[in-house]
Amino acid sequence: MHHIDGVIKNYAWGGQSYLAKLLDTENKDGEPMAEYWLGGEDLPFLFKILDVKDMLSIQMHPSLEQARAGFAKEEQEGRYARDHRERVFRDPNHKPELMI
Numbered sequence: 001m002h003h004i005d006g007v008i009k010n011y012a013w014g015g016q017s018y019l020a021k022l023l024d025t026e027n028k029d030g031e032p033m034a035e036y037w038l039g040g041e042d043l044p045f046l047f048k049i050l051d052v053k054d055m056l057s058i059q060m061h062p063s064l065e066q067a068r069a070g071f072a073k074e075e076q077e078g079r080y081a082r083d084h085r086e087r088v089f090r091d092p093n094h095k096p097e098l099m100i
Contacts, residue, residue, distance in 0.1 A: 002043070009035040015051035022049065044093050064094040 008019065014034025020027040027033055032053065039046040062070060070089035080087040
């Protein structure tokens with residue numbers, strides 16, 4: 001069993017109250033709280049809870065094979081750290097999505 005700490009992502013399209021209520025916390029500054037991320041490290045998934053206030057853009061996600069190849073290429077190039085904003089493949093996993 002793994003303990004997973006969540007992270008709030010503050011994107012402009014996010015709402016201001018749903019995630020705060022869900023997590024029993026306050027949003028004192030009224031910042032947009034768009035996504036609550038659970039997962040990371042070597043887990044093969046990233047679970048997200050979204051509060052969408054405005055329209056979202058369309059996203060494309062790689063297949064597992066594309067993710068592994070892209071990650072390996074970026075690791076070999078060594079141009080960016082894994083958490084750098086210009087990095088495309090931060091890990092070798094694909095990113096399937098399910099919306100409920």
